[in-house]
């Protein structure tokens with residue numbers, strides 16, 4: 001269209017996962033199934049918590065929020081990836097690409113802050129049990145959720161303003177299945193070295209701050225649990241193991257993509273699938289299977305439907 005000396009790139013092309021057609025079909029079926037499981041699992045957790053009055057406490061409200069966040073996080077990239085398996089040309093418009101960058105960082109950073117809030121909630125419950133109801137009031141809880149979304153928004157906008165104005169004129173192939181910042185800056189026709197450092201600092205600030213806060217809370221929790229009675233301790237420990245598993249599944253890939261990039265293409269793709277697809281899949285499973293209250297709620301829920309048959 002534009003034959004001047006500066007041609008403008010209006011779309012990008014994903015190289016995707018896998019090469020052969022058979023592989024694409026196999027991946028299509030696998031990820032379609034996983035995505036259906038992500039949606040149904042997370043929606044089930046939310047419905048269960050909202051409908052069951054016995055689960056109306058900050059810990060479960062936050063868990064419902066985590067399911068909500070997980071569902072949207074995977075929905076930013078997974079549906080496009082799934083339909084792309086069946087396409088010869090896996091293109092995405094410039095606007096679509098920027099949208100993916102925006103929402104991945106908005107929701108991803110939101111999820112990190114939410115994990116910190118959940119850890120804080122457990123810290124108060126276990127280390128300051130007598131003050132729990134005053135410290136984690138509904139008011140406070142809603143406030144923390146608002147902070148979570150605001151932090152995600154500020155982080156994401158700060159990234160987007162930098163990359164949206166970059167000149168894209170040459171290569172347009174992205175060796176991945178969704179648009180993310182390190183991949184997009186690589187395509188800009190400027191020397192992106194300083195820019196990459198700036199972005200590493202921006203992402204690193206969010207990730208490292210959250211990670212350190214999480215470490216501090218869980219250290220306090222584990223120390224308190226260690227000193228207290230056996231029965232209470234084992235219950236607290238089981239809840240915290242679930243939390244810590246989720247934190248590891250989500251943070252470790254993010255650290256190796258944004259803070260300390262290894263720049264190994266296949267590994268980066270694998271890590272991206274891990275935090276974008278597997279983390280949202282595993283979260284509801286981990287919490288529901290490890291949590292007695294959630295299991296009881298599932299039983300009550302079933303009982304409820306038996307009665308009305």
Ligand SMILES: *[C@@H]1O[C@H](CO)[C@@H](O)[C@H](O)[C@H]1NC(C)=O
Nearest residue numbers: 061062064065068141142145
């Ligand atoms: C998220 O948390 C807030 C505050 O506790 C709660 O009011 C809201 O219902 C939760 N959202 C979901 C989707 O469960």
